[in-house]
């Protein structure tokens with residue numbers, strides 16, 4: 001097989017023009033004995049792509065090739081790889097491409113919290129080489145972060161699950177969302193729509209909080225049992241006070257985010273896990289916590305085992321993303337980033353037609 005030494009991708013080169021990309025050629029990290037090279041065929045566009053390229057969290061390491069909801073085909077396998085992948089096999093990659101796999105955290109299957117973890121893009125490996133994402137022809141990844149995709153799941157349907165899906169699946173299972181539990185989900189975007197579907201599939205009673213009523217019908221179709229429009233129902237936090245065991249917040253902004261109100265909706269020692277990562281801090285009054293002993297925290301992606309479990313559950317229950325597909329080129333990526341920023345997506349953009357844009 002003719003094998004590329006460099007890969008091609010669409011890069012943001014200036015944060016001031018964050019929704020414009022240009023095609024670049026880049027050199028991936030040196031091929032390691034446990035690395036897998038993947039020819040990409042689809043990639044979801046995550047809210048994190050927008051935070052990253054706009055420099056909302058920190059100044060990006062430009063040029064940045066974004067994308068961390070990747071589906072593709074294995075084209076090369078390192079000599080020491082042990083996960084039984086085959087050339088030609090369909091696989092996925094999420095928002096993490098490396099961790100040390102040796103520290104106490106990694107050995108406890110908490111590799112997404114390894115102090116040395118490497119994000120799929122806009123990050124660097126310990127040897128200084130740069131990580132490049134999925135708006136690209138190929139990606140090179142350590143096998144631990146490469147996941148076989150069950151045959152019944154369509155590539156474009158499953159791509160967004162590799163980040164958005166696992167990010168909500170992990171805190172749901174780690175906090176026992178299931179039969180008899182009342183689970184709140186805040187914000188119906190890419191993450192939020194999976195959170196509704198997975199909470200329901202796990203057997204919980206689902207309460208969805210959205211700012212307006214515009215997504216009500218969709219939330220109910222996704223499986224939500226209750227719908228609360230927080231900007232339209234002024235008494236929501238009183239009506240739902242002390243009702244929920246767990247809340248997973250998928251909101252990407254802290255603007256008008258009534259954290260005190262959401263915490264009030266928790267039962268004693270209930271937990272609010274914010275997987276959403278707003279660019280500005282939350283404000284909360286300490287007195288809120290004392291009233292019900294509520295707890296506030298976060299969660300980062302999910303372990304390899306959780307990813308495999310999630311994909312199995314999705315295959316068994318027919319769970320798939322609601323997505324709009326756009327061609328992976330300058331126009332398609334610009335539209336996806338712009339509309340994602342404007343909250344004009346139901347509920348994920350997936351970049352497709354890779355074979356037309358890359359040699």
Ligand code: NDP
Nearest residue numbers: 047048187188189190191210211251252253276277300301
């Ligand atoms: P989307 O843009 O698809 O969705 C964001 C949703 O947030 C909106 O649809 C909206 O829902 C809700 N929202 C926006 N502003 C507010 C507000 N002020 N108060 C309450 N809700 C609000 O983004 P994603 O789903 O892709 O990502 C969501 C967040 O999760 C991002 O910050 C992203 O960076 C983060 N993330 C975190 C990960 C992790 O490991 N923890 C991994 C991946 C992403 P509605 O219209 O229903 O109100």
